[in-house]
Amino acid sequence: MTIDRSRLLATLRAAAERLPDVGEKKMFGCEALFVNGAIFALVWKAGRIGVKLPEPKRFDALAALKGAEPWRAGPMAMAHWLLVPPSIDADANKLAPWLKEAHAMAAAGLGETRRKPAKKAAAPTPTVTRKTAATKTAAATKTTATKKKAVSNRRA
Secondary structure, eight states, X not given: OOOOHHHHHHXXXXXHTTSTTEEEEEETTXXXXXXTTXXXXXXXXXXXXXXEOOSHHHHHHHHTSTTOEEEXXXXXXXXXXXXXXXXXXXXXXXXXXXXXHHHHHHHTTTXXXXXXXXXXXXXXXXXXXXXXXXXXXXXXXXXXXXXXXXXXXXXX
C-alpha cells in the first residue's frame, strides 16, 4: 500500500488554515506545524497525522476514538502525542477541531519539552593546604620586609 503523505499534508494545511501564527518546517523527517516555535501537529512518515495534546482530558478523549493510537518513534511512545484515526486525517473538517486544541495548547506553552540552557559550572574553589598557606605567608612577609627596607633606605 502506497502512503500518500502529500494528501495528508494538504489535509493538515487545510485544517490549520484559520489558525494564527502557524509555521511549517521539517521535524523528525516529516512535515510539521508550529506556533511560537512549539510543534503541535505533523504528518508522520508512516502516513498518519499526529497531534500533540498535553492536556490529559483532551488526550484521553482523542485516544478513546477508534483508530487513534500513540505516536511511536521506534519503540518509544512520544509523550502527549497521538496519531488521529484515519477517518479524521482524511477530512480537514473533522481534523480542524483537534488541530485547534493542539494549536491552543502549544501557543499557551503547555507540554513544553524544550531543554533549559545548562548553567555554567562554578569555578572550582582552590584548596588551601598548610604548605600553600605557609608559602603565601612567607612571600607576604618577604614583600613587606623588602618594602620596609626600601623606605628606610630612602630616609637615610
